[in-house]
Every structure is written in structure tokens, then in C-alpha cells.
Amino acid sequence: MTLDTSPPATSETTTRRANGFAAVLRLREIPVTLALIALVTLTYMANPLFLSQQGVKDLLLNATIVIILSVGQAMVIVTRNVDLSIGSILGIVAFSTGTLFVTFPGIPIVLVFLAGMALGALLGSINGCLVTVAKVPSLVITLGTLYIYRGLNNAWAGGTQYFAGDRPDSFGALSVDTIAGFPVITLIAIVVVIIVAIFMASTRPGRDLYAIGSDPEAAKLFGIPVTRRVLLAFLSNGVLAGLAGVLYASRFNSVGATTGTGLEFDIIAAAVVGGVAIFGGSGTVIGAAIGALLLTTITSALTAIRVDKFWQQAIVGLLILAAIVIDRIARIRTAKKLRLSEARDV
Amino acid sequence: MEFIRYTKTRRTRRLLAFAAAAASVALVASGCASGGDAGTGGGAEGDLSITFIPKQLNNPYTDVVLGGGEDGATAAGFAATEVVGPLEASASSQVSFINAETQAGTSVIVIAANDPDAVGPALEEARAAGAKIVAFDSDTNPKYRDVFISQVIAKDVALIQIELLAEQIGGSGEIAILSATANATNQNEWIKFIEEELASNPEYAEISLVAKVYGDDDDTKSFQEAQGLLQAYPSLKGIISPTTVGIAATARYLSTSNYKGTVALTGLGLPNEMRPFVKDGTVTAFALWDPAQLGYVAAFAGKALADGTITGTEGDTFDAGDLGEREVGADGIVIVGPPTTFNADNIDDYDF
């Protein structure tokens, strides 16, 4: 990963005012995109099968669920909050999906999606309510609900697991069939990313989320409905975690008590790698999605080039640290540039 | 065979767990519940109690084993039967459960060890307090237990798997193994025998084992390992997965990819999990012993140990209820029975 390519983007800001804002945002996504391209290219050169039809499909499928979760998490992180409970939400929704299909054979798939997202929304909004009403940091609250939701999932599921065979073939086909080379569930993820990206970049409530994360006190003074907006972020995150839970049930074989355990840090890592500032206010969901794609691709790439799998986690760790450092460097450069342009103005 | 009862117990236990969870959100309630429960768990003088500690609760295979275990315990005449264990299979998490059982004065502890050594000191303490230790499913270091109830003769399991696969891939080509965790005692033993057989049996001269990967008995991880295998080894002809989680995850991947039908898969699986994959042609045949028997025999072995009928030395024999008499072999190992092969013709006859 190098920094060499950022200067063109920065100089553009000064010359072309019109694109300034977008360029600043893009800046944060450039390193991760380049890293992704480099990774894919190198792996492809080492093992051409990596980009075979099946290879690409697998890459996309692996990333799909993580992408959806990262996008949701990015919405929460932008408001200077965090949701650690998503793994538990995903687990409980995935299991409820399995349960629905078994309990009501022939239930329309659309209904299952809606039910999963509704359950996710409920769990997400419980997080949101606790965070906004009790005014307690989300890290603590969602650490608590991480345990509680997981406990409920365990209590509910016990040793029961539902398998792919318990679900209709058409449901499983969502993660098998492709349209123009893209698996159906990946297309769902892409649609989600686009919708959320537009929401975050180009609607008033979306921009409010950035304002809240940028300075919560100022947001209150300014009259932004902070409580409602933060609640919205948690709720949306819940909905997306719910969606991810349903898709998980479509893609993987078994859903049970431990489904989705330990996902939380991977998802936060994906968002951070994608340039979402951990203290809120900046970063985009596109970045988070690319971050998710990068992290899942690394896993596949290392396997494909037969690198000792023990290195995998260490490399992911290094990548997260690299992302943070690069983000800091970018920030310092931007600040310096602004100071210079200010000096010229005076 | 008693597969039917298992389903019932599973549901009952689930209900119990749910009720307990609901009741205990209030801390006091949980304390009360534990107080009430403990009375039965402790056991009166002379009554024998048995506790099963599986690798992990809430795992379908484990549930079948435990179902058999509970039936066996009742049949063998234990006054109290308990199942405790961690929710995640980690090496050290079983220790505190063993400790609690030691304190409860449980007569027989039946354990499937996540790590052969990590549970050692705790088991020694339990023995010092008078408990008999029966290892089942996955052995501890032999010095820490009285007997080990093995599914089958390890070599038989290895041979049947390689035989099935060799048949499916036509006797030649690259194969790989997708195992559970790398230090699971039983897995490694089977893999060792598979490797030896490949090296020594001229029938398998054309077959080469190119990779061993580990899915940690985690569905997602096994799934991705399977996927990685096929990408890294394009000419792979077949996969052996000697673990129920691994084979199901791999089957799921194969059935959803275009490797379906071109890459063979076999190993050890639960018929209920594997049924759709056998029916859709992803898997031709796989093997497994009857897991319920494993628990069943373990309970009877525990009873015999507690009664003093056997001590776990080679040549000891004990009555195992419906399954007749069993003999303790070398190293205190008791073999349950031969593995069964499941295929499209017979899979519907089984329900576990």
C-alpha cells in the first residue's frame, strides 16, 4: 500500500473547487481501493484461478454479508457511536429465519426477509433507545446487548440447528444463482450500498448523521434532532444486520446458537480500513464496503496463493493499523494544505 | 437403537434452558434456581450421579451423543444425570465445569476433551475427590482418565473414508482433508491412518494427498476453507472431511458452486444434515457410527467404574445394556462399534 497517488487528488481540490468536497472524501478511500486492486492483481498473477468465474463469484459471496454489516456499522460510527452487538443480532435473525421456514413451510421468501429485517430493526432500536435515552456510551450498551442477544439466541436455539435442507431451494438459490456474473445476494448488497450511500451523502437526515458525529454538542445547539437521528442510525444498522442474518441463512449450511459469534471486531475493522473515522464525522459507506471487500479478499487471496493460513490474522491486523496510520497522515496533509491556502487568503 | 427418544430430550432441554434464561434475568431468581437444582445434583449417600461434559453445548452431533448418554445413564441406574459444558469449544473452558462437578461430588464425569492436557489437572483433582473419569468422543491424555470410549477402531474409520473416496474418484487424483481443529486427538489419529494407508496400499498409489486444512468445527470457517481448497488446488478430485461440521459445510459449498458433481466429497456426517446433499448428488456416500451408542456405552462404563466392577485395565468387561457386553482394550480404550456407510439407498432409514 502506498501513498504515492494521493497528490493528484489533493491538487485537484485547490484547482477545481467544484470537486473539492468529493475529492476530500475520495481521499480516504483511495488507499484502500488501491490496496484492493494491488491485492487482486498480485494474487491473479500467482494463481489465475483466483479470477475464474467461480473465483470471482466466491470473492463476492464472501464479501456480501460483511459488506452489508460494515455499511450499517459505518452509519453508526459516523455518529460517533459503535454497535458491538451486530454479530449477536445476525445470529438471532439467522436462527429465526431457519425457524420460520421450518415452522411455516411454504412461507413466501419476501415475508422471511421482512421478518428478519423487522427483528433486526427491533434489536437495533433497543440499542439505539438505550444509547439515546440513558445517554450512556454505545460501547458499553452494545457490549451489554452483545451478551444479552447472544444469550437469548442460545436460550432459544439450544442445540437446535437448521440446515440448508430445511429451507426451500429457491431461498438457497439466492446465493447460488447469478445475474450477469453477480450472485443474487451480492446484488442485494450492492443495492443496499447504493441506497445507503445516497442517503448518507445526499439527504438531510444523512448529513445530520455526519454533523452529529462531527460535534454532538454543536448538533444539539443547532437543533438537529440528535436523539431521533442516532436512533435512526442504530435502527438502520439493525435492519441491515437483520438482512445480513437472512442472507447468512441463505448462504451457509447451518444456523444455530453460535451463528455470527465474534463478528463485531471484523466489521468495525472493515469500516475503519475503509476510511470511516472511529470518532465519527467522516468516512463513507462506499469506503466501508470497499474495506469489507478488501478484508474478505485477503483471506481468499492468502488461501489461493497458499500462504500459511496462520499469517492471515496477523496480516489483517497490520492492515487495520496501516489504515489508521494512513488516515492520520492524510488528515495532517489536508490540515497543512488548508493552513497554506489560508495564509494565501490573508 | 434408540434414536427416537433423542429428539424428545433435545426439545425438553431446550425448553428448560429457555425457562432458566427467562427466570434468571433477575439475579436473585437465578440464585434460587441454582439452589433448588443443586439438591438433586448432589445426590444422596449411595446414589450415583453422572455428569456429561461435551466439547461444546448446542452442537447437533453432541446432542445425539448426549441423548444416548442420558438414556444409558437411566438404564444403567444412575440417580442423577447432568449435562454441563461451555457454549464455545475452547481448551480451558471445560476446566471450571470439571471443578464444579468435583465440588458437587459427582460420581462419574464423562468428558469429551477439547484439549487432551488442559483438562488434566482438574480431572486429577476430581479423581482425588473420588470421581471416575470416562473420556468419550475425544480422548484426554490417558493418564487423566479411567477409560476412553472410542467410536470405532480408529483405523477402521480411516480406511472406510479413504475407500469411499477412492471409489468415487476412480482411484486416482489429488485429494485433500478438511478437518476440525489441528489438535483434536481423534481427527489427527484418523488422518495419520489415512496417510499411512495412502503410502502403503498399492491400490491408492495414484492418489496424492495435497493439503490438510482446518475448519475448527465452525460452519462459516469450514465453508471458506473448502472454497479456498478448490481455488488453491484446481485439479483437486476429492475431499475427505472426517467431521460432521466440516462435511456439511463443504457439501453446502460444493452444492452451490460449479464444482458440484466434479469434486467428490466423503467423510463423517450426520444423516439428517447430509440428506439433501446425498439427494441432490453432491455426496455419494459417507460414513458414521451411531453417536447415540457412544454416549450410551460411556454411561455404562461409568457405572461399572463407579461400582468397582472394572478399573479400566485391559481385558475388563462390563455390561452395556441393550448393546451387550463390552471389553476394555489396550490403553483403556473401549470400542463401540463399526461405522455405517450412508448413501442414497439407505439414508432415509436413519434419523439422527
Next chain:
Amino acid sequence: MFNPPTELLPTATNQSGTRTAAVPSVGGRTGIARILLSRDTVMIYALVAFVIYAALFIPRFASPVSTGFLLLDVIPALLIALPMTLVIITGEIDLSVASIAGLTSALMGVLWGAGLDIGPVLIISLIAGVLAGAFNGLLVAVLGLPSLAVTIGTLALFRGLALVVIGDNAVANFPPALTSFFTSKIGGTGIPTVMIGVILVAIIFGVVLHLTPFGRGLFALGYSKEAAIFVGIKVVRAKFWLYVASGSVSALAGIYWTLRYSSARSDNASGLELTVIAAVLLGGVSIFGGKGAIPGAIAGVLLIGTINFTLRLGRISDVVLIIVTGTLLIASVVAPSIFEGVTKWLHARRHRRTLPQASASGATRATASGVQERK
């Protein structure tokens, strides 16, 4: 010693010229009442109450055996909770502790497996912990990167290195004398011998936090970094050494873990970070920094440990434990807010009743300081 000069300042000439803003009643408690009602003291009451309850009503709980098993179980969390308290008080966090413990354990296994003497093995493993902590400290304190993100990174990195070092192997053949020492008890008390060391470490951290200038500085630092700099607190240095301390103690916990279970594996202690943080927060340490105490944190760890142990004695599923832990954690942080909210609401109601007539007469104008006089 400090010796102020006498009679320096006449200053403020007239009392009425400097009207104090009314002092709100909150925080009005003094001295002993404040200590008796503080968040961490309440935690200690809760712990004592629960232990008494368990001793009375849970069969087999009241025995030295319980003490032994319980303490052996909580020692790793107890150890790590100590530096974690200090780190959180400065407003930072360290999520990599369990990974450092795992890395230490893996390293011990490999070194011992390679035939080194146990002495060097222990020393090298401890040094690894120190270095891991220093690496965190470098990134967080020196480079000023956000600790939450950094330690999520090192959480993965250190666990990854543990895997790189030992792979999927497990090393178990540590000297029996040593491993049995780690599970031995002091006489018939049931208290594990290693608790002596743990208590020593706890005292060191307690003293450093509560009785030294450095500790004073940490509280100030947690509230306001700027203000801390102005009184000469070396922010970078303080944070750096806290992370080193955190790494070192995590390494100790890793060594303990390895020898107690006599098993060195890469996945040892995984997930412990969340348990520790939950316990520390439960013990009254504020995630915002600036607030907290070592006794409270210890009480938090012991409370969760005791509940855990009681549930196991009663053979109640871990499911209950996770739900109880989560609920306690949320309740402990939400309860004060709700309490505050209710108090405010009650006040507001009382005032809505009294105020209209007050302002109508235009005369009542009592402020809390009560020294107002109108001219």
C-alpha cells in the same frame, strides 16, 4: 515540604461584589457520605451481599474449595482488569490484552518446546508482553492514534502472531512442579498460592492510581488532556507506560493461563478482553475516563466471577450467565441516568407548582448560596 507564605493577599474587598452563581445541590455530599455512596463502593456492597447470599442459600458454596476454584478462574481477568482500569481512566481503551496473553502463551509453548530452560522461557515471554504493550503505546500515546481502532488492529495482529508462532499446535509438557504450584492452595484456606502475587500486583496498581502524583495525573488526564498538559503531566509518557503496564500484566495473565492449564495454545484467553472490560465498567470505571477506582474494578471482576461460579455449582447453563452479565452491565450504567432523570423530573414538578406565585410576587428569589441581598 510545601510551606505557603503568610498573608499574601488582601484581595476581594467587598463580599457582595462577587456573587457566587448558585451552587447546585448535586455533588453536595461531603467526605464520608461521598465515599460510602460512590459507585465503586456500591459495587463492593453488591459483591459482599451476593457472597453472603450464595453462602447462605447455595449448597456447597461456603467452602474453601469454592474460594480456590473461584479465584483460580478469575485470576486472569483480575490481573488484566488492573491496568485496564488505569487505561480506561485516562480515557483510552486496550482491546488487545487477551491477544497479548495468547501471544505470550504461544511463545512460551514454542520456547519450551525448543528446549529452553523454564527461566528464560518465562523471561522472554514476559518481555514479549512488554514489547507488545510498548507497540500499542507507541501507536496510541506517541503517534496519537485512536486507541479503540488501534487496539482492534493489534487484537488481530497479536492473536495472528500467536498463530504464526505456534500454529495449531499445543504444548503441554511444562514442568509438573511448576504447573502444580500454579494450582496449589495456601494451607487449608483454599486460597491459591499465586493469589499472593496477584494481590501484590493489585496493591501496586491501587497505590499508583490512588496515592501517587502519577495517579492524580491520570484522573486529570482522563477528564481533560489539555488541562493535564498545563499542570505538567507528561501525557505521552503516562499513556505509553500504561500500555506497557497493560502489555506486561497481560503477559503475566498469559503465563498464568498456560501454566494453570498446562497448555500453551494460540487461542488461550481469547475473548477475555470483553469480559474484563465488562467487569471493569461494572465496577464503576467510566468509559469516558476520569472516574473509577481499583477496589471497584476488582469488585466488578469478583462479582461476575462469583455469579459465574454459583451458576455452575447450580449447573445452570452459561446462557444465563451471559444474559446476566449483559443485563448487569447495562443496568449499572443506565440506572444512574434513570435515577438522575427521575430526580430532575420530581424537582421540575415541585417547581412548576411553586414558581408561578413566586414570580408573580416578584420577591422570592432564593438562590442556593443564600447570601443575596438586594440593593
Next chain:
Amino acid sequence: MSISPEPTVKRSMTPLLSLRGAAKAFGPVIALADGVVEILPGEIHALVGENGAGKSTLVKILAGLYSLDAGDFLVKGRPVTFRTVADSKAAGISVIYQEPTLFPDLTVAENIFIGRQPKNALGLINRSAMRNQARALFERLGVRIEPDRIAEGLSIADQQIIEIAKAISLDASVLIMDEPTAALSGVEVERLFQVARALKTSGAGLLFISHRFDEVFALCDRITVMRDGEYITTHQTTEVTTDQIVREMVGRDIGALFPKVIADVGKTVLKVSDLSRTGVFTNISFEVKAGEIVALAGLVGAGRTEVARAVFGIDPYDHGSVELHGARVKPSNPQAAIDAGMGFVPEDRRKQGLVMDLSVARNAALTLRNRLSRFGLINGTTERRAAEEWTTRLQVKTGSQEYKVSTLSGGNQQKVVLAKWLATEPSFLIVDEPTRGIDVGTKSEVHRLLSDLAGRGIAILMISSELPEVLGMADRVLVMHEGRITAQLARADATAESVMHAATAKLEHSL
């Protein structure tokens, strides 16, 4: 969306805003007992009063942050009840706080239009329209700020301008400015006033809250005085004097605001030689002698605070040296500076001077933590006693030493800051804006204290943006401009003209 106030000015006598008998209590504390204010169209109305007089509460009521417990609130003749900030905004009221509240991560344009960004046909935010409208606003205000840059790093003056632009774009008929000039220097204040007058001409009403009487008299049409949460009176500016206002504010006559006593000047305590930090300040050399108050004057951003921070070791410097009593002070090490005998009362009391959530005692003893420890351990009793010593001496008004310092008034907080530094017995004290945001009563107390300290042989370096304070208190005035010392004036030579000239001369050229 229209971004300009109504072009036609209707001069009706219906007040834009009128509040009578306003009351607000927090628990047992009555913050406002009888608040009265009335703003007419085309008027700049001043609200003055000591800290704790209830001004901030009143502003927050107008802003919709607090709800009224009692009182009549009319906007353009109609009674209103504000539940949220949005209600207040909808009624045409805009508030600019002392510290601008911009979102550092958002762009300038977005900061202006947040929550009501122009939309395109699809209902999505139209960025180019937003940018153009922002640019148009800045043109009207006669300033050049790039709408697409992020707000982080903007000067306080620019941030104020953006706040004003925001208010204008809201079509606000009432603009409330809570001490907007506190952080501004002369030129910037003048620019702000121009904008304010322009708004007034266009028919808006402005409420201006300030502690600086020169500004109040220069700008405002009427002045409302408050004291102890109550309305006292309203004057036409032309019919009243500063003295009278001050009397009404404090309810008594106040002695000289600047009780300067010329002390005997002793030997050099602080010697700064050739101090430079690239891009911040260059070749700074000066001395401060025992018993002397040296003022460091200049515009905000001239580098005054930066020099002080470097001297005290908070920031590094590239070259040069700092000597105290002839011995070099280690750079970048505040503890070394403290040990050598320096103290620093920083400009931002809430963020830098105090740890707001700690008790008065802990705050006051924070500087002493090393000295109070024996064998490395601190004795709580000794600590409290040491803290009490100085807070008592400075007559800090607090119910208990254990109260959080955040519960004290601004003036008393500043006394705690002074107490904690005086407790270290400094021989050299830096005071940065020592009376910012403090009421008149405490202000003169602080001035008396500084004078007294100098009289006792302490060398004092005072940074101040208030010219009267500089001229009234200083024995010598150093003026900084763009990181350099441009003038050194003796007390006799220091006049408003000479100081301002040195502080701005170059700037005028460049403009």
C-alpha cells in the same frame, strides 16, 4: 429558498421579540427570576450584566434550548412556546454563541445549510446550488471563504462569519450574539460590526451580549441591564454613561477597574532569546523583570499564546532559549518549567485551566501533586489542606472544597486557576486573557490580585485582547504581529493608537 432578508424594511413598532417576567429554575436553583427583553426591528440591543445575572439562561430560552417556567414570550406580537431549537429557528431567531459551534468535518457550505440543504428534483441535496448560495452569502458579507473547504482549522473570526452567514440565510429577523467578540481582535471586531450594522439597516433586530463596554456603546442603540436573574432597566445608549451601567450591574460603585500599583522593578526573571518556531513565530526576544507586568498585545493569531506556550514548554520551539533566573529551562517540558518556578493561567479556563469534573480541592492541588508527596505517596489530608490554603485566601466562593469545580461561577473558577498556580509559589507567571468572560466585579479583583502579585516581586507576562486591560495593567507592552514582536512600548508610551498601529500596520498595507 431565499437567502436575503426582506428587502423592504417595515418600521412598525411591534417588537420583533418581547419577553416579560421570564423565570427558569434548575432544581432549587433559580437561574432567572424576572427576565425582560424587547427587541425592535432595526435595532441593536445590548444585554449586559455580571456573570450569573441570568444572561446566558435568557439567551438559551430565546434559542429554544430551555423552556420557560413562567413568563410571557411574544414574537412579532404573537405568544409562542418553544420546545426545541427548531421552534426558535422557525420563529426567525438565530443565535451565535461565544464559541462558534461548527461541525469540523463538514464543509463550510454544508455548515451553513445543514438541515435545510437545497434539494434537486429528486429530493436529494443539490451541492452546486448549496455552494453557490454560500458564495453569494459571503459576497454580501464581503468576505472570502471557500465554501468547499472543511470547517476544521478555520480561524475563530471566520467561524463567526460563517455563523452570521448561517443566520442570514435563515432569514432570521432576530440575531442574538452571545459575546461574539470575546475571541476576536480589533480588526475582526470591526468587520463583525459592519455586518451587524448592515443587518440592522435591513430591518433585523440584534441582541448583543458583551462584557466590553466600549463595544456596547459603539454599536448598540439600547442597553438592558440585568442583575441576579432580574431585569433592572433599559437605557437609550445616548442617555447613559459607562459608570452608571456598571453601577446598575453590580448594584454598587466599583473602584477603579484597573487598580494598578507601580511596583519596584527588580532583576530579570525571565529572559527569552531569539525564540523561533517555523510558521508560528520568529526571533522572539524579551525579558520580564521581578515586579513587572509585561503585556503581550496583538491580534488574535499574531502568535502571542503560541509564544507563551513555547516558553512554558507546552509546545516545542525550533531554536532560541528560555532562561529563568539565568538558568536555561528545558524545552517541551511543562513540569520542568513548573519546577523552575513558572506558572501559566491559560486562556481557556474550561478546557485548559481546570479539570471541570474534579473537585475544587483536587484542582487546586493538581500543580502540587509532586511536591505534596512523601516517598512518592500523596497524603489526602495534606492535599486538602494545601488546596484550602489558597482557595480560602483568594476567597473562592464554594460550598465545599469537594464540590466539582464546574459548579462554580466563571469568576470563581478563574480564582481556582489562580490559586492552583499561586500555590506553587511561582516567580514568573503567565496569564493568558485572565479576565475573559468574567464579570466586572471579579475582573477588578483579578486585576488587583495581579497588581499585588507584581508588588510582591513576581514577574508577570499578561496576554490580553482587551486594550483597556493592556493599557491599564501593563508596565511594558510588547506588540506582536504575524509571529514577530513589532513594538516594545513603555507604560507611558503605550496608547490605544500606538498599540493598534504596531499590531495592524502591516495588515493595513496588505489590505
